[in-house]
Amino acid sequence: MSEYKKVCLMYRHPDYAIDGIRSALGLAVENMYAYGVVLDTTLPPFDDNTVESIEMLRDMEGDILSTVPANCEVNSLTPITLEELGEKLREMTHIVPYGIR
């Protein structure tokens, strides 16, 4: 039995972030450590479905983070710096720059 996969999805474009978060949840459900990171873009307040998806993801030891402080304030994403993200990526088995930038 191989060890659990660790996957980090990253989103830089607002049109892709919400679905990308859903995609991260889909992987967590499949027994992987799944993380999503929002870069560059400031997202509007999430709807109830997205809030619930993030809560479920966190319950499964995953997380949604952001390098943009406004996302952490408005949508309670976990703050991370670009340097910290780089270090986190080194631990991942799969790295997914999601969508376009």
Added chain:
Amino acid sequence: MAKSLGIFVTTKESFPHVLGITQAAKNKGVKVKVFFTWIATQLTQHPDFQKLCEIADDVSICVDSYKKQGFDPQVIPPGLTEKKMATQAQHGIIIEDYDCYLSL
């Protein structure tokens, strides 16, 4: 050489690369699985989508994304079957079971 490649497609712009890489990999005897999600499900309307389905070993899409992109889930695009109108679990299969992984 490893024997399988999984491709997770999230962008419309990547289609020529998906087709080119799939063809090159098949020429080398590699098993290829492709999964389309979100905006990339619009690629089911691409003139070469059916060709990709013929070349690759397995092509599936996220049916929920397909619906959100304005398509009728009852209308199955040429090249796919009802079973290939699937869920994000297909992405999980690519990650767990395939030797190499690409996101495009």
Added chain:
Amino acid sequence: MKILNVYRSKPDETVQKLVEIVSRDREADSFALYEEKPDYDQLVDKIFAADQTICWW
């Protein structure tokens, strides 16, 4: 650990920074997918020669 960095467009500062950290003390190769007529045959060889492939935006 051998990393293959594939660039879907010309890497900007953010991508350069992340590539620098991810590739630190590791063997790394790269492939520019945004250039005209990419050699997919060569890319497939590189993918199978690497332990991990990252397709940057």
